[in-house]
Amino acid sequence: MAGGGFVAQSGGRNYEGGVTAFVIITCLVAAMGGLIFGYDIGISGGVTSMDSFLKKFFPSVYNKEKEERHDNMYCKFDSHLLQLFTSSLYLAALVASFFSSTVTRLFGRKISMLCGGLVFLAGAIVNGAAKNVAMLIIGRLLLGVGVGFANQSVPIYLSEMAPAQIRGALNIGFQMAITIGILAANLINYGTSKIKDGYGWRISLALATVPTLMIVVGSFFLPDTPNSILERGYPEKAKKMLQKIRGADNVEAEFQDLVDASEAAKKVENPWTNILQPRYRPQLVICALIPFFQQITGINVIMFYAPVLFKTLGFGDDASLMSAVILGMVNVVCTAVSIYSADRFGRRILFLEGGIQMIICQILVGVMIAINFGTNGVGEMSGSTANFVLFLICAYVAAFAWSWGPLGWLVPSEICPLEIRSAGQAINVSVNMFFTFLIGQFFLTMLCHLKFGLFLFFAGFVVIMTIFIYFFLPETKNVPIEEMNTVWKAHWFWSKYIPHDVVIGVDTHTA
Numbered sequence: 001m002a003g004g005g006f007v008a009q010s011g012g013r014n015y016e017g018g019v020t021a022f023v024i025i026t027c028l029v030a031a032m033g034g035l036i037f038g039y040d041i042g043i044s045g046g047v048t049s050m051d052s053f054l055k056k057f058f059p060s061v062y063n064k065e066k067e068e069r070h071d072n073m074y075c076k077f078d079s080h081l082l083q084l085f086t087s088s089l090y091l092a093a094l095v096a097s098f099f100s101s102t103v104t105r106l107f108g109r110k111i112s113m114l115c116g117g118l119v120f121l122a123g124a125i126v127n128g129a130a131k132n133v134a135m136l137i138i139g140r141l142l143l144g145v146g147v148g149f150a151n152q153s154v155p156i157y158l159s160e161m162a163p164a165q166i167r168g169a170l171n172i173g174f175q176m177a178i179t180i181g182i183l184a185a186n187l188i189n190y191g192t193s194k195i196k197d198g199y200g201w202r203i204s205l206a207l208a209t210v211p212t213l214m215i216v217v218g219s220f221f222l223p224d225t226p227n228s229i230l231e232r233g234y235p236e237k238a239k240k241m242l243q244k245i246r247g248a249d250n251v252e253a254e255f256q257d258l259v260d261a262s263e264a265a266k267k268v269e270n271p272w273t274n275i276l277q278p279r280y281r282p283q284l285v286i287c288a289l290i291p292f293f294q295q296i297t298g299i300n301v302i303m304f305y306a307p308v309l310f311k312t313l314g315f316g317d318d319a320s321l322m323s324a325v326i327l328g329m330v331n332v333v334c335t336a337v338s339i340y341s342a343d344r345f346g347r348r349i350l351f352l353e354g355g356i357q358m359i360i361c362q363i364l365v366g367v368m369i370a371i372n373f374g375t376n377g378v379g380e381m382s383g384s385t386a387n388f389v390l391f392l393i394c395a396y397v398a399a400f401a402w403s404w405g406p407l408g409w410l411v412p413s414e415i416c417p418l419e420i421r422s423a424g425q426a427i428n429v430s431v432n433m434f435f436t437f438l439i440g441q442f443f444l445t446m447l448c449h450l451k452f453g454l455f456l457f458f459a460g461f462v463v464i465m466t467i468f469i470y471f472f473l474p475e476t477k478n479v480p481i482e483e484m485n486t487v488w489k490a491h492w493f494w495s496k497y498i499p500h501d502v503v504i505g506v507d508t509h510t511a
Contacts, residue, residue: 019166020247027161029218031173033113033154035211036120037147038181041303042328043204044086044440046189048077049307049320052198057133058082065311074377075448077308080441081133086305087440088137092144093151094433100152101426105271108224108232109160112153117216120146121209128206143208144433150215151429155413156421160225161245164480168342168410172335175406179335181211182303183328189307190321226255227418230262257482258418265419275420275427279502282494286473287412287424291432293465294408297358298458299400300439302327302393308444315386323390330394334401346477347407348469354403355466359459361396365389366455375451404465408432414476415484 047053054062061079096116104112123142130136154174162170188207192200223241230238238258242251268274275284302309306327310320341350368389373379381389409428416424446454474491476484485503488494 018247019163020245022247023161023163023245024170026222026245027158027170027173029222030113030154030157030161031170031177032211032218033116033150033215034174034177035181035184036117036143036150036208036215038178038183039185039208039211040089040143040147040181041178041300042182042185042324043189043208044089045303045305045307046186046193046321046324047201047204048082048085048305049311050189050193050201053201054082055198057085057130057136073373073379074451076311077305077444078448079444083441083444085133085136085140087437089140089144089147090433090437090440092141093148094144094430094437096145096148097152097426097429097433100149100429101422103149104153104156104425105231105422108228109153109157110219110222110224112149113157113215113222114219116146116149116153117212117219118146119149121212121216124206124208124212127208128202130202130205139205146212148429148433151409151432152422152425155409155428156425157222157225159410159413159481160227163246164478166343167414167481168347168477169339171410171413172339172342172406174409176332176335176339179328179331179401179405183325183332184211186306186321186325186328190318190325193318193321227258227262227421230258231265231418235259254480257480261418261482264417268419271420271423275423278497279499280417280420281497282488282491283416283420283424284427286415287427288431289465289468290408290412291428292435293461293468294404295432295435295439296458296461296465297400297404298362298439298455298461299397299405300436301443301454301458302397305443309447310390326390327394327397330397331401331405334398335406338402338406341402342407342410343477346475347411348473348475350403351407351469351473352466354399355462355469357399358396358404359462359466361392361399362455362459362462365392365396366452366459368392369452369455373452377451411473411476414481415487417482417484 048058051062054065058079058081061077061082065076100112100116103115120143123139123144123146125139126135126142127139130139155171158171158174159167185204188204192203194200195203223244226238226242226245229241239251239255242255242258243249246254274280306324307320310323315323338350368385372381372385412428413425443454446457450457472493474487474494476487479487485498489498489500489503
């Protein structure tokens with residue numbers, strides 16, 4: 001039926017070898033690239049709620065915030081320059097994702113991770129030493145370049161190194177690292193906000209060097225993936241690496257599939273024009289829409305501006321930062337749920353359940369804010385009401401953390417054949433960064449104008465994306481990455497785009 005989209009996965013090949021300690025360790029080290037992304041997401045909202053930071057760089061926002069409580073609560077932090085501090089990183093990441101695509105393809109995944117780490121390190125140093133807004137923005141732009149490289153290379157690395165049966169769990173390690181980075185940033189913000197001399201924000205920004213050094217040092221010791229080694233013309237080296245990560249000498253079947261994919265990739269002169277061909281229509285659509293939908297859930301409204309949002313709703317300074325810490329803890333725990341569930345229950349069920357839960361929570365948050373602040377932004381919340389709103393936002397973050405958060409990175413990274421993999425991931429990262437930039441740049445302005453309706457706006461999009469998943473995303477769990485065309489060929493809608501001869505293991509003489 002049209003609504004199905006589910007494909008049984010019993011047809012995927014079972015390759016020799018299993019899960020080795022070597023591949024687990026390398027994937028965990030690579031996933032640390034998510035720390036730098038997560039730390040940046042969490043740190044910006046905390047420092048922009050610190051009075052010492054606002055007073056130094058954004059005095060007009062500071063003065064507006066300190067006005068009497070009867071002023072419009074929705075518009076207290078409405079400043080395009082303040083929002084640019086947050087969003088400029090993602091604009092740089094958008095541009096960098098296209099350059100990192102070429103680096104990832106020509107020089108390997110680990111070189112791309114190393115490049116990103118080094119540029120990010122420079123940005124963290126500039127931010128920590130910032131004297132004016134210009135230095136802040138320059139530092140954020142450098143951080144964005146690092147994020148663009150890391151987000152391009154790490155998900156591909158994890159998908160290529162992991163055996164099919166645990167690819168979801170290992171790939172979600174990237175999202176887990178993001179959530180740990182967010183939580184660490186929230187905790188650091190809470191601690192540095194207590195520093196009496198007003199330089200706590202410098203420590204918050206400068207400590208981005210810590211996760212950066214982890215990925216820089218780690219990338220020196222990581223091996224490259226068999227897919228990447230083969231793609232660059234070293235078949236014997238690639239085979240030895242495949243034997244090492246699978247823990248078996250007989251890897252002929254899997255290696256031959258990699259060789260076939262590599263040979264097909266070599267016939268492609270330009271992956272950017274190639275991905276526009278009809279045979280790659282499912283990958284193009286999914287790699288563009290999944291990151292768009294991921295950002296239009298409104299999650300980064302919470303992740304970027306949680307302390308600011310809670311202060312808008314009447315929480316005190318400490319309560320706002322502590323509420324952000326609570327959200328960070330929920331995020332980490334529920335991402336762990338996804339690590340357990342993605343390869344057991346599949347991607348679709350997590351997408352669908354998470355979507356429904358987010359819709360309910362966003363509608364209720366919008367209603368509660370409407371009841372307490374109306375359209376003029378005048379009012380206040382009782383303690384019990386504020387706690388209920390915090391609970392709803394935690395439930396919303398939980399739903400995202402075990403669905404659209406990790407799966408938004410996993411699914412695009414696992415569905416593209418080698419010949420378009422770098423282009424597909426570049427599209428995924430660039431679309432993600434573009435809409436992250438828009439959310440970061442305009443959320444506080446949208447809150448000022450749409451008021452409580454902003455949460456209903458995001459809920460409407462979650463309805464649309466949940467319907468899209470139900471009809472158009474087939475199940476991809478336990479399917480070897482080079483056999484993914486079997487999934488599209490069996491799908492009710494996408495099958496018409498897939499030539500019969502590109503489906504591995506299918507008898508071309510059968511109908």
